[in-house]
Structure formats: C-alpha cells, structure tokens
Amino acid sequence: MIRVLLHGACGHMGHVVAGLAANEADLTVAAGVDPCPQPMEFPVFETLEPCPEADVVIDFSTASAADGLLDYCVEKRLPLVLCSTGLSAAQLERVREAAELIPVLRSANMSLGINTLLKLVREAAGVLGKSGFDIEIVEKHHRRKLDAPSGTALMLADAASDGLPEKPEYVFDRSGRRMARPKQEIGISAVRGGSIVGEHEVIFAGQDEVVTISHSAFSRSIFAQGALAAARYLAGKEPGLYSMQDVV
Numbered sequence: 001m002i003r004v005l006l007h008g009a010c011g012h013m014g015h016v017v018a019g020l021a022a023n024e025a026d027l028t029v030a031a032g033v034d035p036c037p038q039p040m041e042f043p044v045f046e047t048l049e050p051c052p053e054a055d056v057v058i059d060f061s062t063a064s065a066a067d068g069l070l071d072y073c074v075e076k077r078l079p080l081v082l083c084s085t086g087l088s089a090a091q092l093e094r095v096r097e098a099a100e101l102i103p104v105l106r107s108a109n110m111s112l113g114i115n116t117l118l119k120l121v122r123e124a125a126g127v128l129g130k131s132g133f134d135i136e137i138v139e140k141h142h143r144r145k146l147d148a149p150s151g152t153a154l155m156l157a158d159a160a161s162d163g164l165p166e167k168p169e170y171v172f173d174r175s176g177r178r179m180a181r182p183k184q185e186i187g188i189s190a191v192r193g194g195s196i197v198g199e200h201e202v203i204f205a206g207q208d209e210v211v212t213i214s215h216s217a218f219s220r221s222i223f224a225q226g227a228l229a230a231a232r233y234l235a236g237k238e239p240g241l242y243s244m245q246d247v248v
C-alpha cells in the first residue's frame with residue numbers, strides 16, 4: 001500500500017485527490033497538510049512536522065509553500081509529486097537541486113490530454129513554425145487562479161519552442177508596443193473568469209490558413225488522476241527530475 005501525504009489537502013484539488021484516492025486499492029492518504037484544516041477522512045495537520053511516515057507526497061498547494069516542502073522532502077528522503085504552479089526561477093533551481101537527492105516529478109499539468117498535446121505542438125511547430133506560421137497561445141481559467149499565464153501555457157510555449165529552429169521570445173503584453181509582429185515570438189494571453197477549469201489553445205497562423213490545437217478540461221479529476229498515477233510511478237524511484245511525459 002502506497003501511503004500518500006497530501007499537501008494542500010483542503011483546497012479544491014486536495015479534495016478531488018482525496019475523493020479519488022478513497023476508491024483506490026493500492027494507495028491511501030495517510031495524512032493531509034493545510035494551514036486551514038478541515039475535517040477529512042484522514043488526519044489533517046497545519047504543518048508538515050507532525051505528519052506520520054509516508055511513501056510519497058502529492059502537492060497541490062501554492063508556490064509560496066514550495067521551499068518548505070522541498071526542505072521537508074529532502075530531509076525525510078520522500079519522493080515528491082509537485083503540482084503547484086507559479087514557481088519562481090529560484091524555486092525551480094531548488095527543485096533541480098532537490099532532485100539530486102530525491103525523486104521529484106513536477107508538471108504544471110498532470111492530465112493525459114495536455115501531455116499528449118505537448119507532443120503534437122512540438123511536432124506542429126517543427127513543420128509550421130519553420131514555414132513562417134506565427135504561434136500564439138491563449139489560456140482561460142477560473143477567477144481564483146493566482147498565477148498568469150498558466151504553467152501549462154508556458155509548457156506549451158516551451159514545446160513549440162523545442163520544434164523551432166531559433167529560440168523565440170515569449171511576449172505576454174503588447175499594450176505598450178507600436179510595431180508589426182516580429183516572426184521570432186510566441187504571444188501568450190491569459191483570460192480569467194468564472195469557474196473555467198482550464199482551456200488552452202495553440203494557434204499556428206499562416207498566410208491564408210490557421211491551424212488551432214486545443215484542450216479543454218471539464219473537471220479537475222483529470223489532474224488528480226494524473227497525480228495518483230505519478231505517485232504510483234514515483235514511489236521507490238531513484239532520485240531525479242521526472243515529468244508527466246515519463247508517466248504517459
């Protein structure tokens with residue numbers, strides 16, 4: 001039985017992971033951590049320190065919690081499935097350092113669909129980007145989302161960039177510019193509103209034709225399912241930095 005520590009247990013994603021894990025035979029949530037604890041089917045602690053032993057941590061909390069979580073996982077030699085988004089460059093460097101000592105799987109999007117989309121975008125950029133198509137990414141999320149653009153939009157931009165012959169510039173705001181669009185850029189736009197779970201569109205705009213590849217998330221369970229699959233994959237693995245591309 002794989003024992004999971006659920007970090008950010010009482011948030012939207014924490015509840016979905018807990019609900020799905022309750023129906024799994026090979027996996028159990030040993031404890032949750034959340035500074036705003038709520039009654040759940042397992043003990044929830046306000047901090048990591050009093051938590052019981054576990055085999056893997058699943059994190060859906062917030063970027064500001066990542067440093068403390070990395071310290072704890074390294075100290076306890078605990079594999080970490082890191083799903084929180086909006087980590088700074090310095091925090092991403094700390095993730096890489098931690099991955100020398102423990103297995104860490106980080107992905108801004110845990111869904112099977114988006115991880116398949118990444119491959120398609122890389123391939124399309126290789127063909128269309130090289131032929132002069134402009135690449136734009138539009139993402140839409142609920143009004144509560146803290147970071148913008150989404151980590152998934154950045155992953156999609158990186159995938160497109162991988163397919164291009166030259167490294168593009170990512171442009172998040174054109175409001176102050178008065179110039180035609182240079183070829184070597186990827187525009188990334190964020191829409192926030194209502195309860196949108198997550199929508200991503202990658203637009204390849206060429207002369208007289210446009211190719212759009214898109215993904216819509218209708219429920220948070222796609223991320224939670226991915227996180228459970230990642231926890232199974234990571235428990236007992238060698239130290240290293242893994243991604244959902246390793247799991248799918």
Ligand SMILES: NC(=O)c1ccc[n+]([C@@H]2O[C@H](COP(=O)([O-])OP(=O)(O)OC[C@H]3O[C@@H](n4cnc5c(N)ncnc54)[C@H](O)[C@@H]3O)[C@@H](O)[C@H]2O)c1
Pocket residue numbers: 007008009010011012013014033034035036059060061062063064065082083084085086107108109110111223
């Ligand atoms: N990788 C993915 O596929 C994916 C999918 C959905 C959401 N996310 C990310 O997961 C995170 C959580 O999303 P959400 O919608 O559940 O947010 P949420 O605000 O509903 O939940 C976050 C929870 O984390 C708790 N928290 C805050 N500080 C903490 C700390 N120091 N230690 C432990 N818990 C702490 C909060 O009290 C809250 O209950 C966000 O960063 C979001 O962008 C990632």
